[in-house]
Amino acid sequence: MCRLSAGRRLGTILCAMVLMAAPLTACSSDDPGKHSAISQATASSDSTLASAQGFILTHQHLERVKSDAGAVAKIRQASAELGAYTPHPVAELNLLDHYTSTGTDEELDQGSQDLARDANAAYVKALSYLVTGNTDDAGQAQRILDAWATTLQNVGTVQVTNAPNFNGPYLLAAATWVRGVGG
Numbered sequence: 001m002c003r004l005s006a007g008r009r010l011g012t013i014l015c016a017m018v019l020m021a022a023p024l025t026a027c028s029s030d031d032p033g034k035h036s037a038i039s040q041a042t043a044s045s046d047s048t049l050a051s052a053q054g055f056i057l058t059h060q061h062l063e064r065v066k067s068d069a070g071a072v073a074k075i076r077q078a079s080a081e082l083g084a085y086t087p088h089p090v091a092e093l094n095l096l097d098h099y100t101s102t103g104t105d106e107e108l109d110q111g112s113q114d115l116a117r118d119a120n121a122a123y124v125k126a127l128s129y130l131v132t133g134n135t136d137d138a139g140q141a142q143r144i145l146d147a148w149a150t151t152l153q154n155v156g157t158v159q160v161t162n163a164p165n166f167n168g169p170y171l172l173a174a175a176t177w178v179r180g181v182g183g
């Protein structure tokens with residue numbers, strides 16, 4: 001168990017995410033009609049954005065998305081569906097053993113579910129800012145990121161390490177895209 005100040009914790013998380021981001025670009029698909037392996041594995045099936053363009057990995061991919069009116073419309077719709085999103089950060093991210101012989105017990109996994117929903121929401125809002133220039137979306141993404149950075153105090157159990165691994169790229173992308181906007 002490691003306890004860090006909010007600033008050092010956020011810095012440590014962002015450094016780890018930057019190190020994770022470089023290999024992810026190797027998974028990028030050059031075919032605009034296909035998603036990368038990363039986006040297929042992590043995109044929420046009930047998210048409007050999951051069917052839009054997947055995870056944006058390169059500047060060229062972002063430019064293709066921006067030039068596709070249908071993709072921009074899906075991103076705007078996904079952002080609008082989130083509305084004024086309220087994040088659900090937790091102070092303790094200590095999952096009980098939720099892997100069972102028949103799958104996972106989702107009731108024991110609430111903290112990482114909250115992280116996943118919030119990471120997806122921050123990503124959608126930040127991506128909407130990128131393609132539309134709407135600074136309100138950037139501000140909402142920043143509020144989601146700030147809520148987790150100031151609330152999360154402890155990351156414990158071995159099982160919880162999967163939550164940042166799966167959601168880290170979305171948080172990193174959102175933080176990178178909205179850093180310095182509005183302030």
